[in-house]
Amino acid sequence: MKPMHLAAAIAVSVAALVTPAHAEDWKPTSTVNLIVPSTPGGGHDTNARALAQVMEKHAGQSIVIVNQPAGGGVVAYNEMMKAKPDGLTLGQVSTVLVTDKYRLENVRYDADTFKYLGQISEDPNLLVVSTKGPYANLDLKGFLDKAKAEPETINFGVSGNWGNQDYVRFAIEQETGSKFRRVPIKGGRQVLLGILSGDIAAGLLYPSEVKAQVDSGELKVLAHNGSSAPEGFGNIPSLKDSGVNVGLPVWRVLTLPKETPAEISAGWEKILADTMNDPALKEAYKAVSIGYAYKNGADANALVQEASKVLGELSQKAGLVK
Amino acid sequence: MDLLANLSTGFGVAFTFDNMLYCLVGAVVGTLIGILPGLGPVATVAMLLPITYALEPTSALIMLAGIYYGAQYGGSTTAILVNLPGEASSVVTCLDGYQMAKKGRAGQALTIAALGSLFAGCVGTLLLAAVAPTLASIAVGFGAAEYFALMLLGLVAAVVLASGSPVKAIAMVVFGLVLGTIGTDINSGEERYTFGIFELSEGIDFVVVAMGVFGITEILRNLQKSDDRELVTSRIDSLMLSREDVRRSVPAVLRGTGLGSILGILPGGGALLSSFAAYTIEKRLSKHPQEFGQGAIEGVAAPESANNAAAQSSFVPMLTLGIPANATTALLMGAMMIHNIQPGPQVMNNNPELFWGLIASMWIGNVLLVILNLPMISVWVKLLKVPYRLLYPAILVFVTVGVFSIQNSTFAIYLMIGFGLLGYVLSKLEFEAAPLLLGFILGPMLEDNFRRALLVSAGDFTTFVTRPVSGALLALTAFLLFLLLSSKFRQKRETAFQEE
Numbered sequence: 080m081k082p083m084h085l086a087a088a089i090a091v092s093v094a095a096l097v098t099p100a101h102a103e104d105w106k107p108t109s110t111v112n113l114i115v116p117s118t119p120g121g122g123h124d125t126n127a128r129a130l131a132q133v134m135e136k137h138a139g140q141s142i143v144i145v146n147q148p149a150g151g152g153v154v155a156y157n158e159m160m161k162a163k164p165d166g167l168t169l170g171q172v173s174t175v176l177v178t179d180k181y182r183l184e185n186v187r188y189d190a191d192t193f194k195y196l197g198q199i200s201e202d203p204n205l206l207v208v209s210t211k212g213p214y215a216n217l218d219l220k221g222f223l224d225k226a227k228a229e230p231e232t233i234n235f236g237v238s239g240n241w242g243n244q245d246y247v248r249f250a251i252e253q254e255t256g257s258k259f260r261r262v263p264i265k266g267g268r269q270v271l272l273g274i275l276s277g278d279i280a281a282g283l284l285y286p287s288e289v290k291a292q293v294d295s296g297e298l299k300v301l302a303h304n305g306s307s308a309p310e311g312f313g314n315i316p317s318l319k320d321s322g323v324n325v326g327l328p329v330w331r332v333l334t335l336p337k338e339t340p341a342e343i344s345a346g347w348e349k350i351l352a353d354t355m356n357d358p359a360l361k362e363a364y365k366a367v368s369i370g371y372a373y374k375n376g377a378d379a380n381a382l383v384q385e386a387s388k389v390l391g392e393l394s395q396k397a398g399l400v401k
Numbered sequence: 402m403d404l405l406a407n408l409s410t411g412f413g414v415a416f417t418f419d420n421m422l423y424c425l426v427g428a429v430v431g432t433l434i435g436i437l438p439g440l441g442p443v444a445t446v447a448m449l450l451p452i453t454y455a456l457e458p459t460s461a462l463i464m465l466a467g468i469y470y471g472a473q474y475g476g477s478t479t480a481i482l483v484n485l486p487g488e489a490s491s492v493v494t495c496l497d498g499y500q501m502a503k504k505g506r507a508g509q510a511l512t513i514a515a516l517g518s519l520f521a522g523c524v525g526t527l528l529l530a531a532v533a534p535t536l537a538s539i540a541v542g543f544g545a546a547e548y549f550a551l552m553l554l555g556l557v558a559a560v561v562l563a564s565g566s567p568v569k570a571i572a573m574v575v576f577g578l579v580l581g582t583i584g585t586d587i588n589s590g591e592e593r594y595t596f597g598i599f600e601l602s603e604g605i606d607f608v609v610v611a612m613g614v615f616g617i618t619e620i621l622r623n624l625q626k627s628d629d630r631e632l633v634t635s636r637i638d639s640l641m642l643s644r645e646d647v648r649r650s651v652p653a654v655l656r657g658t659g660l661g662s663i664l665g666i667l668p669g670g671g672a673l674l675s676s677f678a679a680y681t682i683e684k685r686l687s688k689h690p691q692e693f694g695q696g697a698i699e700g701v702a703a704p705e706s707a708n709n710a711a712a713q714s715s716f717v718p719m720l721t722l723g724i725p726a727n728a729t730t731a732l733l734m735g736a737m738m739i740h741n742i743q744p745g746p747q748v749m750n751n752n753p754e755l756f757w758g759l760i761a762s763m764w765i766g767n768v769l770l771v772i773l774n775l776p777m778i779s780v781w782v783k784l785l786k787v788p789y790r791l792l793y794p795a796i797l798v799f800v801t802v803g804v805f806s807i808q809n810s811t812f813a814i815y816l817m818i819g820f821g822l823l824g825y826v827l828s829k830l831e832f833e834a835a836p837l838l839l840g841f842i843l844g845p846m847l848e849d850n851f852r853r854a855l856l857v858s859a860g861d862f863t864t865f866v867t868r869p870v871s872g873a874l875l876a877l878t879a880f881l882l883f884l885l886l887s888s889k890f891r892q893k894r895e896t897a898f899q900e901e
Contacts, residue, residue: 118739118808119454149808150599151585182590185597234857240590262856263587265849268743275747278544278857291751 105166105346107140113169114145114159116152122285122369126200126331127171129363134354142169153179156188162336166343170334171199174243174327177387181399182241190387193334194344195379197351200364201372203305203328204247204283205312207298209274214281219301219321222281226257235259236270236282241399243329244283246390247304249397250325251318274298286312287368304328309370327389330372332379348376404530411757415765420463423456424762427464428769431471435488436479436781438623440796442472442488443838444616446732447608448799450739451806458740459755463762465736469729470522470712470763474770477514477705478781481507490673490708493680497693497700504696508640513650513698514705515774521658521706522767525713528662529720530760533749536721540746543722545854546864550874552847555724557878558667559839561885570836573827577840578847580605588852600812607842608807609817611732614834616800617821620793622828640775650702653683657703661710665726666717679707713763720748720756724846728838 113131117123124146131142147155152175159170170193180186208214214222214233226233237244240263252258262279264270267288273279275297286309292298293312302318303309305328318325333351335344354360355373364371374382394400414420430449434440446465453461476488481498494514501510543551560570583594584604595601642650660682661675683703684693693700715726716733723745725731734744742752749756774781804817824834858864866872 121741145809147809148603149810149812150602153599153602154810183602184592185599240585240587260856260859262853264853265587266743272743272745272747273545273853276542276544278853 104349105342106350107138107166107346109140109167111138111140111142111167111169112145113142113171114147114155114162115171116147116155116173118148119144119146121148122202123171123173123331125367126364126369129367129369130199130354130360133357133360133363134350136359137350137353137357151183153183153186156192159334160188160192160336164336164339164343166335166339166347168336169196169347171331172334173331174329174386174390176332177383178241178243178246178390178394181394190383192337194337194339195376195383196333196335196344196347197355197376198330198332198372198374198379198382199351199355200331200369201305201328202285202331202370203303203309203317204244205286205289205293205303205309205315206281206283206301206318207274207289207293208281208301209277210296210299212274212277212280215299219316219318219323222301223251223255223257223323226252226259227255230258231260233259233281234262234279236262236264236273236279238264238267238270238284241397243327246393247283247325247327249393250327251323253393253396254323254325286310286370290368305370306372310365327386328370330382330386332383344376403534407534407753407757408530408761410753411759411761414459414754414758415463415761419457420460420758420762421765423460423464424467424766425769427467428471428766428773430464431468431473432475432478432770432773432781433784434468435472435475435477435491436784437787437792438479438483438485440619440792441615442469443611443728443732444619444800445472446729446736447611447616448796448803450608450732450736451803453736454739458737458742458752459758461736461740462733462755462759463766465733466716466759466763467766469733470709470766471770473705473709473712474515474518474774475781477518477701478511478774478778479785481510481514481701482782483785490676490712491705492673493676493704494701496680497695497697500694500696501698501701506696509642509646509698510701511778512640512642512775513646513654513702515771517650517654517657517702517706518709519767519771520654521661521710522713522770523764524658525662525665525710526760526763526767528714529716529763530757532666533717533721533756536717537746537749540722543746543870544868545850545857546868546871547874548722548724549847549850549854550865550871550878551722551724552843552850554874554878554881555718555726556840556843556847557881557885559836561881565831565833567885569832573832573834573836574840577837577842578844580610580837581841581844582848584845587849588856598812600808600810604845605816605841606807606813607731607735607838609804609813610820610841611728611838612800612804613817613820614824614827614837615728616796617818618824618828618834620796621821621825623789624793640778646698649698653699653702654706656682656686657706658710661707662714664707665711665714667726673708675707675711676704679703709767716759719744720759721746725839725842728835731838731842 113127115123115127127144131144135142147158162168176188177190180189217225235248237248248259264273267284270282270284271288274282289298290311293300300312300315302316302321304318304326308315335347352375361371434442434445445468449465472488473490476486476491477494480486480491480494481502484495484499486492486495498510501507556574560567560574583601585592585602592602657679660679664675664678680700680703683699684690687699715730718724718726719730719734725734737744742748801814804813807813854864865875
């Protein structure tokens with residue numbers, strides 16, 4: 080080898096050493112698991128499958144949905160915490176992340192447990208009354224006034240014991256001075272049957288649960304609690320539009336274990352952003368009636384912290400904090 | 402005609418390639434497990450439940466329902482040829498079916514069993530199609546008080562109609578109720594009997610219990626028996642019925658069908674009871690009762706028609722009220738819930754394609770079953786020669802994988818094994834598992850509705866009797882309890898089950 084060539088060769092190798100490797104974002108190199116705290120077919124699962132179908136394209140790897148419904152979601156959250164921080168196990172959490180500790184025993188997670196990649200959806204509740212019942216002719220204000228004038232006489236169905244809808248009901252009462260007779264029932268569909276049979280006067284339900292009955296005129300929607308009206312219900316007001324300062328829709332957020340390296344979480348944030356901006360995702364959500372909403376990692380963190388604060392205060396007032 | 406329009410929707414759904422295929426799969430699997438002694442429809446539906454996650458809900462129900470009524474066909478084959486009930490509700494068919502086979506009339510026995518079942522199945526399905534919409538439209542107005550009364554009636558009826566000792570049946574129902582209280586109490590949010598175990602906080606999954614007390618227990622019981630199945634004949638000469646056979650069978654089929662259709666609707670009734678009752682009535686009405694037990698064709702025609710009619714009509718309470726009539730329909734309800742369909746009066750409006758598709762598929766399935774069971778009988782007979790020691794390991798693996806997949810949890814497997822051992826001990830002591838499962842499934846619903854009825858009426862106990870429907874149902878329940886206590890009825894009840 081001639082000296083000149085040698086010098087050139089050295090120059091090239093040095094250059095190779097000092098220039099940073101391709102400024103490419105981190106991406107998973109093998110199959111990814113997404114832990115979901117519900118059975119196949121549940122709301123969480125439906126959301127996760129719609130998301131994963133589009134996200135696989137952007138992640139370049141297949142995404143396996145791991146259903147872990149045991150213990151009402153506690154087992155799923157524990158597994159998300161214990162997962163290796165290698166970016167190959169994602170978690171999907173929702174509002175109960177910050178309220179489970181008030182509701183269940185031995186809960187070791189709260190708002191600070193995970194790293195948040197971004198918000199993936201928002202499902203509002205609809206406040207509905209039966210059109211055959213005694214409150215069919217009232218608007219939201221009239222209905223709440225009634226509940227204030229005659230406290231604890233209006234049967235109000237909520238799904239589960241201190242699930243999201245119970246908090247929304249309680250927040251409405253706190254905000255307006257009204258008082259309902261709380262009737263906890265297992266599952267939204269049972270709440271719906273209760274309203275239709277006349278046992279229960281009103282309830283909070285997801286849009287997909289009441290669409291058929293609202294369309295057929297059996298139920299009337301008084302308000303929703305989302306940041307925008309759900310599709311397909313016409314021009315219904317939000318609680319805030321009607322002067323009742325209550326939000327608390329159910330949100331879902333993707334997570335990684337807290338100790339995941341920044342490079343990996345940044346990579347996933349990018350993948351999620353690309354996914355959420357993909358028109359195919361909105362199509363997929365629409366097909367299964369999941370409410371679209373997106374916030375990036377930092378904003379999602381703020382969302383979770385805010386919910387933790389608001390729901391914590393409500394739990395305190397409701398006497399749930401032991 | 403609404404009914405015709407609905408049925409044409411139904412046949413539109415049922416005649417798609419996929420659904421025809423699932424109907425056929427259900428019919429084949431049903432025949433198979435019906436023929437093999439020691440594997441009943443409850444265990445099979447429980448095992449296949451997790452697999453249906455991946456299917457369309459309509460296809461899943463069509464297949465599972467096919468297994469249920471398919472087993473009624475298959476069960477009679479084993480009863481006639483081997484003198485073993487391939488399936489519980491064929492117990493009575495053994496009596497005369499086997500005698501007919503011994504006299505060289507196996508073909509005729511098989512033919513009348515299949516044709517009787519076909520007729521009964523079609524009528525039972527027609528009844529379902531006719532009654533269900535009316536019942537559902539009434540049931541929409543049912544509140545918690547009415548549901549409580551209905552379920553109480555169901556549990557009491559299950560005890561009254563169960564074979565064997567009523568005290569033991571009550572004990573099993575109560576045991577089921579107690580198991581059903583495990584989990585988080587909906588009203589207070591407190592955990593009950595969970596002992597800090599996460600997996601119990603939502604209660605025990607009923608599939609785990611069903612697979613334990615029906616799947617594992619059956620395996621244990623069968624392993625204990627000696628594995629010799631003597632075929633009375635492997636040659637079946639002619640399937641043709643003589644004119645005399647037809648003349649004697651027609652009234653028996655008609656009576657069996659009527660009885661089965663009515664008894665099937667009652668909670669706790671279903672196939673087993675109706676076959677016993679149909680046989681007893683035939684024997685009593687017959688001009689030559691001495692022939693019963695010696696190969697009387699009515700003794701095959703009546704119970705086989707009755708059990709199939711009951712299998713179809715037991716879908717009525719499940720599809721219209723969301724209340725299972727027996728363990729198998731309880732599992733089918735579970736299949737609907739897996740697919741996020743709340744069984745009850747709303748099914749017909751919200752999922753008409755599922756409801757009418759299922760009904761239409763039952764007719765198709767019954768016709769498929771006759772084709773499967775008569776011309777192809779020699780194929781099935783060969784299956785009877787497969788020794789059980791080759792069969793049960795496969796069943797065991799299948800059951801274990803199935804139960805794990807429900808919650809991705811090994812805890813469920815241990816729990817199932819526990820229930821299997823418990824079921825074995827109970828069966829040794831002659832306790833029936835069916836009332837236990839019914840109590841376990843109805844218990845939490847009973848409690849929820851009871852407490853909700855009180856909650857919405859501000860704690861007023863009279864709400865149960867002042868609401869007309871609930872009051873009437875409770876009066877009926879009280880009457881049934883009174884019957885159970887009266888000694889005359891007890892005697893009659895005992896003779897009805899004595900044929901075994």
